[in-house]
Amino acid sequence: MTAARRSAASLGVRALGTFAEVIRTGSATVAGRNLGMTQPAVSRIIAQLEANVGFELFYRDRGRLIATKDGLALAEEVELALAGLRRVDSLVSDIATSAVGELRVVAPPSFAEGLLPEIVAAFLERFPGVRFSLDSRTTETAKAMIATRVVDCGFMKLPVDDSDLRCEPLMANGSVCVLAADHPLARHATLTPELLADQPLILLGSGRQWRVQVDAAFAAYRLRPRVGIETHTHGSACALAARGVGIAIVNERLARSYLRDPLVARPFTPPIMHEYAFVTSALSQPSRLAREFHDQARALLAGQD
Numbered sequence: 017m018t019a020a021r022r023s024a025a026s027l028g029v030r031a032l033g034t035f036a037e038v039i040r041t042g043s044a045t046v047a048g049r050n051l052g053m054t055q056p057a058v059s060r061i062i063a064q065l066e067a068n069v070g071f072e073l074f075y076r077d078r079g080r081l082i083a084t085k086d087g088l089a090l091a092e093e094v095e096l097a098l099a100g101l102r103r104v105d106s107l108v109s110d111i112a113t114s115a116v117g118e119l120r121v122v123a124p125p126s127f128a129e130g131l132l133p134e135i136v137a138a139f140l141e142r143f144p145g146v147r148f149s150l151d152s153r154t155t156e157t158a159k160a161m162i163a164t165r166v167v168d169c170g171f172m173k174l175p176v177d178d179s180d181l182r183c184e185p186l187m188a189n190g191s192v193c194v195l196a197a198d199h200p201l202a203r204h205a206t207l208t209p210e211l212l213a214d215q216p217l218i219l220l221g222s223g224r225q226w227r228v229q230v231d232a233a234f235a236a237y238r239l240r241p242r243v244g245i246e247t248h249t250h251g252s253a254c255a256l257a258a259r260g261v262g263i264a265i266v267n268e269r270l271a272r273s274y275l276r277d278p279l280v281a282r283p284f285t286p287p288i289m290h291e292y293a294f295v296t297s298a299l300s301q302p303s304r305l306a307r308e309f310h311d312q313a314r315a316l317l318a319g320q321d
Contacts, residue, residue: 038062217245
């Protein structure tokens with residue numbers, strides 16, 4: 017091993033920090049006071065550092081330490097090295113408190129558009145350094161993305177049948193009919209399949225469990241829903257209802273974001289419930305950020321009940 021390599025290997029962070037403080041103050045006594053050390057301790061560290069590097073760092077002049085040319089050259093690099101270490105220390109602290117990092121989330125389109133903006137905004141207010149990614153995919157693709165940890169977490173409608181996923185129930189709510197305020201049926205406190213029998217309906221999710229439940233609700237009255245328009249998001253369903261082209265039967269919680277003049281909502285009965293879960297991969301423990309995001313979502317949704 018060469019002398020240069022022996023010297024580099026023997027330099028410690030404490031010694032370099034002490035050296036930088038002596039350079040800054042020009043005094044072992046003042047440096048020691050600033051560092052919480054005695055003057056003899058500072059002098060010993062500087063002497064050991066000079067022995068390690070193999071050249072003098074200071075001239076001694078009546079109790080003062082004056083940096084040599086070699087000492088000044090080393091001091092510039094030491095300041096850069098110590099600044100880098102301070103950045104590392106700051107980054108470690110930030111990561112430990114979830115202040116930085118990345119969170120990748122997948123959610124159904126209506127959930128992402130209607131509920132997540134407020135949750136994400138509150139989360140990023142607490143953790144402004146976090147990079148946030150939000151994706152919307154089909155149910156099967158979302159399940160695969162969560163299970164294989166392509167994303168950190170997601171929101172899915174229950175039931176979810178997949179042993180690779182960990183589901184934590186998050187919210188449950190009923191269904192409403194969204195219609196124009198001047199519609200004749202708006203005067204009713206609740207709306208039933210019997211009242212809706214002759215009305216063009218705006219329905220979501222053809223072929224999904226939700227539509228099976230709608231059909232079953234009408235079948236209980238020996239009726240079939242009159243489907244006027246098929247769509248796939250709550251935003252589009254409510255926008256169409258606002259145009260007076262039909263009555264939308266939708267998730268009550270997800271519809272709230274779109275209820276503005278001239279729209280009103282009336283409970284649909286018999287009740288059709290919607291349950292959503294916060295979902296992570298069962299193959300590993302959720303990240304710290306995912307747990308924080310789950311807590312944020314749960315707190316905000318509970319406050320909206």
